[in-house]
Amino acid sequence: MNTSENKIVVITGGNSGIGYAAAKQFKAEGATVIITGRRKEAIEKAAAALDAIPLVADQSKVADIEKLAEQVKNNFGSVDILFINAGIAGLGTIDQTSEELYDSIMNVNLKGAFFTLSKFIPILKDGASVVFLSSNTASMPGPGASVYSASKTALNSFMKSAALELAPRKIRVNSVSPGPTQTEVMNKVGLDENTVKGIMDVVVEKVPLKQMGRAEDVAKMVSHLSSENAGFITGADFIMDGGMVLS
Numbered sequence: 001m002n003t004s005e006n007k008i009v010v011i012t013g014g015n016s017g018i019g020y021a022a023a024k025q026f027k028a029e030g031a032t033v034i035i036t037g038r039r040k041e042a043i044e045k046a047a048a049a050l051d052a053i054p055l056v057a058d059q060s061k062v063a064d065i066e067k068l069a070e071q072v073k074n075n076f077g078s079v080d081i082l083f084i085n086a087g088i089a090g091l092g093t094i095d096q097t098s099e100e101l102y103d104s105i106m107n108v109n110l111k112g113a114f115f116t117l118s119k120f121i122p123i124l125k126d127g128a129s130v131v132f133l134s135s136n137t138a139s140m141p142g143p144g145a146s147v148y149s150a151s152k153t154a155l156n157s158f159m160k161s162a163a164l165e166l167a168p169r170k171i172r173v174n175s176v177s178p179g180p181t182q183t184e185v186m187n188k189v190g191l192d193e194n195t196v197k198g199i200m201d202v203v204v205e206k207v208p209l210k211q212m213g214r215a216e217d218v219a220k221m222v223s224h225l226s227s228e229n230a231g232f233i234t235g236a237d238f239i240m241d242g243g244m245v246l247s
Contacts (some may be wrong), residue, residue: 003227005030008076012036012059012116013086015046017183018133021215022083022222023050029223032076036068036086059086059112060104062119069119078125081226084113085133087151091144102147109151117162117173124171129226132159132175133218136241139177152177156237163235172234174225179241180204181213209242 009026013019014035023033023046033052037043040056047054057068072079090105092098113132124130134152141149156175163173180203204210218240224230225238239245 003029003223003229004081007031007080008034008072008078009081009083009226010034010036010072010079010120011083011085012057014052015039015042018178018181018215018218019083019085020046020050021219022085023052025216025219025223026081027051031081034072034076059116060107062111062115065112065115065119069123072120073123078123079120080125080128082117082120082124082128082130083133083222083226084116084130086112086116087133090148092147093144094146097147105147105151109148110154113155114158121166124166124169127170128172129230130162130166130171130173131222131225132156132173134159134175134177134237136177136179136239136245138237139239140245159237160235167234172225172230174230174233174235175237176218176221176225177237177239177241178213178218179207179239179244181215181218183215206247207242207244208247211242213240213242 004026009031011019011023014023015037023035026033027050034055035043035047035052036055036057038058043054043056055068055071057064087109088105090101092101117130132155134155137145137149138152138156159173159175166173204212221238221240
């Protein structure tokens with residue numbers, strides 16, 4: 001069943017990982033998919049593979065977000081589904097965290113996500129769906145991830161406020177919080193392949209199901225939350241981590 005047929009879907013950070021998987025899922029359902037990213041070459045390459053529409057925008061810059069919303073409005077009029085997926089990871093104990101690292105994480109994961117929603121509200125259709133990509137670290141912070149965890153905890157907080165504010169327009173706002181998922185995000189923080197594998201092996205041991213999550217499964221949850229099947233769900237965070245928060 002093409003549950004998203006003829007819908008306009010915007011996915012930030014759609015050139016890789018969960019964003020790419022979500023774009024592929026929505027395309028399979030018959031939607032018109034717009035993906036965004038900071039790197040022109042990467043976003044255009046992904047869009048060509050997906051048969052999606054690429055728009056270059058840096059979620060850490062409000063001016064870019066405003067321009068993105070204006071482009072979408074001019075070309076498509078309004079948006080049915082907004083998946084605010086773009087985010088970055090960063091590791092470091094509190095005493096080792098620089099102002100630069102703090103700002104880079106917060107500017108994308110929190111400020112950028114906040115203003116993406118803010119600038120898109122005027123062009124969201126009544127009855128639209130908004131989904132944020134959060135993280136299970138919002139529920140189980142650990143050493144070395146204080147800033148990242150804080151960014152996602154705050155994200156979940158304003159997601160709930162947004163759900164209340166947008167409820168009169170029947171716009172539903174939710175978040176999905178994956179645990180360890182097979183994506184490229186760990187490589188992007190500057191770690192080599194062997195180091196990433198070592199970290200993931202340790203992490204998987206903490207997952208009751210003893211496996212990594214799949215980007216495709218998260219994409220299906222985003223699709224479900226954006227469909228009529230989830231028409232009575234808003235202000236909720238869905239943890240997808242194989243039971244990790246329970247252990």
